[in-house]
Amino acid sequence: MASDAVASHNSSEQHDGNGMKASPFVRKLLIGVGSIAAVIGIVVAIVFQATSGLTKVADNFFEALKQGDTDQALKYFSEQALNQSSKENLDDFRVDNSLSDLKNLSWSNRSISMPGGGELTGTVHLKNGQNIPLTLSFKKDGEDWKIYSIKKEAAGIVDGVDGGELPSEKRLIRLSRKTTSRFVDAIKTNDFSSFYGAISHVWSLETSPEKLSQVFKQFRKIYETNPASHQYFESLATMQPIFTEKPSINQSSFLVVSGKYNVKPEFTFVYKYIFEGLGWKLVGIEAKF
8 A cells, every 4th residue: 555655665756566666647646545535534524523413312212212211212302293192102113113122223324404404314223133224303402403203214114104105004094093083082072282282293383272173163063062973973983994095195295194984974084194203293184074
């Protein structure tokens, strides 16, 4: 190597392995290659230093999940990513991905975007040899980095959510049933505060429990004035939905789920979700019977 030759010989001339003198062009080329390598090394060091806060948060987050401390793990999320269902989502995430058997983490790509954004791409390695590729996005909260979302890639154990990839049918059914159950509870109690607390952050900025109650006042009126409707609403909360169209992710990155419940009169719905934190959060609802 050129550095070995310089270290070995206190001379302005370099030789190849046979003792031949290196031409000026070759010497300049070697110097140029060395300079580029040095610059690359500096850039890599800067990137690692700038993103060290991201990896620290991610490492602490997964360590908390490994120990089963979901309350501590939630503290690493940004406020925008949290709602009333976040702990439930996090418990599911921990169990579904066997994170109690976490072995180690590796981060293959890391980046900082302005203003106040960051991203880590890497792999969760389990003790049984399974690997879970994922991407974590971050937002700056004062001086601290907070996790905004965790998306599993297509090769992961659990379905991915990026690039137009849909959750599994099992998860879509569970997601729809939870939404219907929350909706029915709000109608029965005439209180949309709990329903509001479980919707997406972006939607919560545009509406309120009072506005939601006003939108669905006809449902409330039927429930309040017609005792026979009570059993109807109770059945909705326990039945399996039937999808009437293939669930899809539209150009706005909304997951759109259309379906019905096999009751009389037929209850139809269109639920729209956006991915925040660890799961899909409701961003729009259409319901009728």
